[in-house]
Amino acid sequence: MQDGRQLTGWRIQDEGHVRGVQAQPRGDGHGRVASWPVVRLGYRPPATRKRGEVHTITAWSDAEGAARAADLFRATFEAEPDGVWAAPGRVNLIGEHVDYNGGLCLPLALPHATFAAVRRRDDDVVRLVSSLDPEAVWEDPVSSIAPGAVSSWAAYAAGPAWALREAGCAVGGFEAAIDSCVPLGAGLSSSAAIECAVALALDELFGCGYAARGDAGRAALASICVKAENEVAGAPTGGMDQATSLRGASGHALLLDCRDSTTRLLPFDLAAAGLELLVIDTRAAHALGDGQYGRRRAACEAAAARLGVQTLREVTDLDAALTALADDWERRCVRHVVTEIERVKAVARLLDADRPDAIGALLDASHDSLRDDYAVSCPELDAAVDAARAAGALGARMTGGGFGGSAIALIRAGDEAAVARGVQAAFDARGWTRPAFLSAVPGPGARRVR
Template sequence: MSNHLSLLPAWDDAEGVRRASDLFLATYGSRPDGVWAAPGRVNLIGEHLDYNGGFSLPFALPHRTFVALARRDDEFVRLVSDLGADEPWTGSLDDLGPGRAAGWIAYAGGPAWVLRDEGLPVGGFDAAIASCVPLGAGLSSSAALETAVALALDELFHDGTLGADDAGRTRLAAACVRAENEVAGAATGGMDQAAALRTTAGHALLIDSRDASVRQVPLDLDAAGLAVLVIDTRAPHALADGQYASRRAACERAAARLAVRTLCEVADPEAALARLDDPEEVRRARHVFTEQERVRRVIDLVSASRLSKIGPDLDGSHASLAGDYEVSCRELDVAVSAARDAGARGARMTGGGFGGSAIALVERGAESRVADAVASAFAEHGFNPPAFLVARASAPGGRVA
């Protein structure tokens, strides 16, 4: 990377444990019972399909959120983080429920309220949070926080029963989705939580959101001579401001008109589009139908060790997200265009949109050249300088100390 470019660092476990444990000790005057971590994610393809009954193909990043946590003998909860909060938060488990918790507290404490609501013997706890998952970058910092807390609570209050196998982790992921939807008020699907809990290192995770089933897909970028460059546009990114929810609502209306539960159940997309008469619903549904086909093609190519051929589908995904789904922004469009002009095989926005990050599939060794080109384009447009990381398919969440 050039000296003027900002590279987003990933902490190793020792660094993350130190940061979270030191914050815990400084805040509460004692040592935690343990430290748990969960990763952010990048989605290779399959955007806005998790709540439409479709496929997605995320993989875990090496960037993780670390949670030092200790069990209490009462119903009180104390939370502190390095996420910019000035003072520790103190309240009860009831204070973490829908309509009561807000901001980062909803993501950190929401899983506790949901797990207790679902019958797990969750009590009070103290937690300290340290994270190197970029905030607001569309890399799922919220799910990393939720799932790290959920893993800690499961182990300390439930003997780690749920975190021990995929069936239990599926339940934990679902609880974290409830926390994000009901407590934080973000109408997201389940892709992010599944990626944080159910991936394996060196693999992407093919998620079928119809039944939450998954398949591990080997993702050997090195063998293909390729890299995934993540471009954090530093553009504002928020999912709870109504834009994300409005896209989901439009898809649900279209599905209802077509008499299916979710849009990806439609057998004849062309005929279905002809039956819809609301222009917005047509555009949203068309993205869902075409994105599902792109995911299928990418899976076939990756499974056949033809990773270098997925570029056109990455490009097509961005065009659909920008046009039919209208979730891109100027910064994302410039990042994608500049990366392609600099030689990327394909590029697209990733995550919920309205800011956040883009990904570019580049030749191994070309990361700096492509990043330089994107940074120069941002400067020409007067945007804030972007940040970059090279994504590697990493491990799921778990206890690290």
């Protein structure tokens, strides 16, 4: 694999090599120890359609996604999968960097999903293939999957097997072929979509029984996927992404209380209100495993300890908290988290009152806080937000972990082309790669599709 090699909708960015991971090119039949690149996932739109000069990322239907994953499975493993499971990406309407602080967030599942064709094996061997590199098969015994033992994209697909085994489910060997239309590196939870699709498949094939218990079981399965991402993939994320992928619902946003994992579905029918939610993929590299995310989480945890609370969700007097903290960086982190939680509450009240048209100012305030206090924005995100606002958006902000990725803009129905052109013009003026766009309509959570 070559650094930056363009594949089927994916880009690999080499970050060094480790030994001890077994790789097997398709058709070889003999596993061998290989020097395998430690990678983060970059992004090239997997499916774009031109609207004039504007690129729109289209979602696959369940039938199309299932066919793609099943075809890859057959071509690689020369057998039929036991089934195909899908899990969506997500976009967060508001409530950024509060999930690991016990806060509230308001995401929605996207129609864009990852599809996993999976077959249970009779031994303990795990074999994985992806459109990331369809000519290479990752292979190892399931007992060898552990924190620090799996590199590359395979950590997201293999991690759930380890986490399910840690939870007491007797997961054995399996084969999985992964394909996806979730934009990678765009802050839309492409990694969680892989984890949740594979976890749902293994849950069914090995009789773990989580999904059969309804929403409570899906909540537990989401926690298992978080453990997989934190410990096997090494990304210190909170639980919002996995909860949305497994528990989201068509036509609704998911009000998630990250303190106790309870949820409430809020109607989110923007079309009925004459509105749209436009996602702007800046195509600026986005990675959560590079230390920046962890630095902020550590600052929040340190501030909470100094304030004598378990999480920053428990801070009730912001002014007193800021006065008690001497470190300016910790003060900024606390200010963002506490005010962001209040913004989530305000947006939820407006949605309950059927006033989605009134949430724009809160989206704007969220972005300003993420940019100025939490310092997770970047020039591309700021330019996208500023240009969307100038083109008539009712509100706009970055979404996801930041440091690249995507922004969202609340716009009037019919304004998509004008706003997209305005954002694209801003990028053209700076000589940047043109952004891609998608419409965020709430889709279903993870499910079996074949």
